[in-house]
Amino acid sequence: MTPLEELLRERIRRYGPIPFADFMRECLYHPVHGYYSTAESRRFTDYYTSVDVHPVFGRLLARKFAEMWEQLGRPKEFLLVEAGAGVGRLATHILDFCAAKLPELYRALRYVAVEQSFSRREQADARLGRHAKDGHLRVSQEIPARIPTGCVFSNELMDALAAHRVVMEKGVLREIFVGRDSGKFVDVVAPVSTCAINEYFGTQGVTLNESQHAEAGLEACDWIAEVGRRIESGFVLTIDYGHRAAELFDERHMRGTLLAYREHRVSEDFYASPGERDLTAHVNFTALETWGKRSGLETAEFTSQTAFLLALGQGNEFADLYDAGQSESEQVRARLQLKTLIYPEGMGERFQVLVQRKGVIAEQI
Ligand SMILES: C[S@@+](CC[C@H](N)C(=O)[O-])C[C@H]1O[C@@H](n2cnc3c(N)ncnc32)[C@H](O)[C@@H]1O
CATH class of the missing domain: 3.40.50.12710 (Rossmann fold)
Structure with missing residues (x-):
């Protein structure tokens, strides 16, 4: 388990699932353990x-x-x-x-x-x-x-x-939060955490297809x-x-466009080794x-x-x-x-x- 995984696990245990944007921000920019906070060497x-x-x-x-x-x-x-x-x-x-x-x-x-x-x-x-x-x-x-x-x-x-993740379910825009289950980070779908997400899509005249995943930047x-x-x-x-x-x-x-990069390999495994892979x-x-x-x-x-x-x-x-x-x-x-x-x-x-x-x-x- 990476040090950041421990911190995030503890935060979710205390306060419940967090918006994906918070998870992504910590993975990339946590002042000590964030992917971009460490000196650029590898x-x-x-x-x-x-x-x-x-x-x-x-x-x-x-x-x-x-x-x-x-x-x-x-x-x-x-x-x-x-x-x-x-x-x-x-x-x-x-x-x-x-x-x-x-x-x-x-x-x-x-x-x-x-x-x-x-x-x-x-x-x-x-x-x-x-x-x-x-x-x-x-x-x-x-x-x-x-x-x-x-x-x-x-x-x-x-x-x-950092971007929020959403999914269209039965005609309603729902947000994907990050929770914990059986010792792993998991998607938790719930009502949106901020009306800025609805405004984001509404202002641009975008209606997602049923079951479509997307990011709101x-x-x-x-x-x-x-x-x-x-x-x-x-x-x-x-x-x-x-x-x-x-x-x-x-x-x-x-499926949206969010990807994790490590050693030139691309994956949708956003939750593996937080802080040690690039998310975009x-x-x-x-x-x-x-x-x-x-x-x-x-x-x-x-x-x-x-x-x-x-x-x-x-x-x-x-x-x-x-x-x-x-x-x-x-x-x-x-x-x-x-x-x-x-x-x-x-x-x-x-x-x-x-x-x-x-x-x-x-x-x-
Ligand atoms: C993907 S790297 C790109 C680096 C460089 N522009 C290049 O093309 O090689 C993104 C960089 O933006 C920095 N960054 C992210 N958010 C920032 C912000 N709000 N203000 C300034 N720098 C930021 C990161 O720490 C990282 O060094």
């Missing part, structure tokens, strides 16, 4: 993200931020906030590229690498020292309270936010609405796997658009990672892929890595990119 044994494939992912993103900076009228200070920055790997790729290839943008850049995990913030601090020393970066636990001009972006953060809704409130003029860019609501809740997703749910981009609108964010772009990266790289035939002095075989390897990011059968069509904007006047676009 991460590649469980999963990898686009960031780990090749630095060109960050370099092309840097080109996108340069476009945004231009659209905003080249402000003297451009706050670039990366939410869920982990150990600062993507931040390194973006900042190194800006310093070398986009010096005007780099001068204006105030990069904030936001990460909730203390040990990962320490790792990011160590990695990013050079840019911090020059005043271009700080590592923080919090998104800045005010973002006068800038962009808040994330890669694979939204899928890692209420934390993601709160997150995007709050980010929108903090931005005065600028963008939110979200990269993640998922769909718009019409697809996410259709009959192809009768597909992102509902309609919810991000709907809750974003509540704080003034309008959708500027929604596209696949394939189309997004192609548009940024084709201009110079993906010259950003290569480093000076690379051998022919290193260049071939880099081209193969680019294919993983772009090809539909790789990460290209599985990942979507949503760009929202606020306070960006039409002439600037």
